[in-house]
Amino acid sequence: MVKIHFLGTCAGTEPQPNRRHSALIVEHRQRLYWFDAGESCGYTAHLMGLDLLQTRAIFISHPHMDHIGGLPHLIWVIKKLESRAGEALEHNIELFLPALAIWQGVEQMLFFKGRALDEGIGFQAALISDGIVYSEEGLKVTARHNLHLGRPGPGEPWQSFAFLIEAAGKRIVYSGDFKTMAELAPLLDSGPVDLLLVETGHHTVEEICSYVVEQKKAVASIGFTHHGREILQDPDLELEKARAIFGPKAFLAEDRMTMTP
Template identity: 25%
Template sequence: MLRVTFLGTGGSLPTPERNPSAVMVNREGELMLFDCGEGTQQQMMRAKTGMKALSSIFISHFHADHMLGIPGLIQTMSFHGRTEPLKIYGPHWVHEFARILSALGYYKLRFEIDAIDLSPGDVIKRDDYSIMVLKTEHSIPSLGYALVENERSGKFNRQKAIELGVPPGPLFSKLHRGESVEVNGKVIHSKDVVGAGRPGRKIVYTGDTRPCKAILEASKDADLLIHDSTLANDQQDWAIESMHSTAKEAAVLAKEANVLKLVLTHISSRYSDDPSQLLKEAKEVFDKVIVADDLMELDIPYRDRT
């Protein structure tokens, strides 16, 4: 499973239609939260994402609409009996932020907060995927993130293995893992029955940013690009001044990066109840685009090849 739930899709201000920024990724039961605007914990309840399996929070930057939901969320998890440490990743100042969280209010947390200071170019390696840390361009120090799965093994040709004399059973597994096996004095190599490696999946989350080189490069052939698209094209001067992106600019980048799907988010309150202008302008450039809505879910399937 690789499921993305959009818990908050609004810009700086919450509206009746949109909460501030928060995107949940569920990868094989592990929950990762990218930004956590105010009200995120209630959105998690509405979306039924769960909280217990939340391993990490990745903060793109320390504007309030991207992190004000964290104090309430950690207090709720502590109240529900969480004891496992929670990792909070972010730009410079994340350690001070975690210290403030731990001291906030009279309620003592039952678990530790492990703050990890990140810089562009850092890589967080997990067992079979990595989180790449990207340089973005906003009005304060900011980061984007790319979740990149490791390459998968190729398809196993069962019929060919049998024709080569390999009996069904444990030897099949060895061959699929890349090992060679011996049958009746004959060595069968993995490459004889296993096809070329297949790509893992890639999700890119920009946070707030102008279109930039690091996001473009990280998004090459991505399965999903979640891009800041705060404003329409007639507000481009304001987008440049406030260091955000227009929907059209996000679409131009998505097209150049050859992504499979673009999702527009961080929608300004002026378009909160009717983002059709943003969608129209993006589709003029790149057709595989949608505007995120609060509580929208996307399942990201595997691809056989790029």
Template identity: 25%
Template sequence: MEIIPLGVGGAFTTTNYHNNYIIHLNEKYLLIDAGSTLRFSLREAGYHYTDIDAVFISHLHFDHVGGLEEMIMQRFWQFKDGQHSPLKTTIIVHEKLLTPLKRLLCHGLANQGRTVEDFCEFICLKEKEIYKIEDYSFTIFDTSNTHAEGLLSFGFKLASLHANIVFTSDVKRLKEANILGHVDDNTVAIFQDVSFTFNGVHATLEEVLDYYPNEYHSKLYAMHYNDNIEEFRDKIVLANINIVKKGEFLHF
């Protein structure tokens, strides 16, 4: 699989775009979250909304869902030879997030006689239910209340026959989220949000290193980090973790 980091920054980033990704799986392109900066980051990476085959939404903070409606609308209002040729947007969500997401989208989409379903096709997954994308297995795990109290949130595991990645999305209380429960001998990368200063809703570097056993540190890929990350370069080297960088493709 090839992973394209469209952005790696936190909600208030001014330099790194929101923490959104494209995962290239054989002939399919899976978008991970659709934050408000998507309209810029997608184009900068050389992609268009119509290139995306499906989008996974982890939770409803604006840096993860703020650009979704525009994406849906741009795909729907396509014209070929003067004829309306709409493209529905396939959205993958945990079953718990389906109703809140539809409620959010209906304010902009459910008008002029149309419903949200006219624009979207939802793939609604239960806990541990496997969804196949090409030769890969996609499963969602529940991290609700471990990012922000009272907030529904979800990570995922993406696996081929011999390797998998774990994507935490946003997590503060790692032990409660039980991220390690989804890591196994075939895990080649753990995409973990990391804050390099105190943060009430994101795990700090110290919390991340304390949670994961030493043998997993080299598999950690820090994302959703502070704009001033260069100030912590020495700490990062000492920690023996990887830093995901905007626009630098990863291959697993």
């Protein structure tokens, strides 16, 4: 079974009550896979009772602060919990990043006195590019670039990605931030999607649902997250609008919510 834990569901707008910046965990076989790491994600996950030492990989959609602001703290919390665990843990946590400068910054921020970041639980950072970026222990992640941060210069890598996550027979698409719905088509068209997790920081629920319905995409359910100011003004009304177009299997993600797709 695969579970999704929403840690933060807010876009990078000004601070909003009871909503932190974007981060979610896909849990599979008791292992944790993070998608974005917005403010205080490590704090929230730990207090939700999740075992952060079971983290295997962290995927960052793009280098905006509402998606990476909690990363140094998350790494810090993992190392802190490890030091209290009383047993030697030797696995690596893989980080998939749109820019290696993110990891260089995190390493510089974290100063472990006399203790390297690669002792015990280690960290390995890799650049994301289009295609399968991860496939281990029954969980596969495919990345696809989008235009949220524009087109890269010649020879430069794409800076912003959506992900297809496959585990336990489920197919989940996480949009990250993006410009147009058509950018999600390569992932949506690769097979039936059980759950589309899509951001509302730059899009309306009508736009998202109309695209999925009119383009006849095989999407069983839609979860909205990375909520922008408009949707937060009247979430009930927005959900009503979404369901009027897509049907009952649309929902608004809340911080600290857990669901199974």
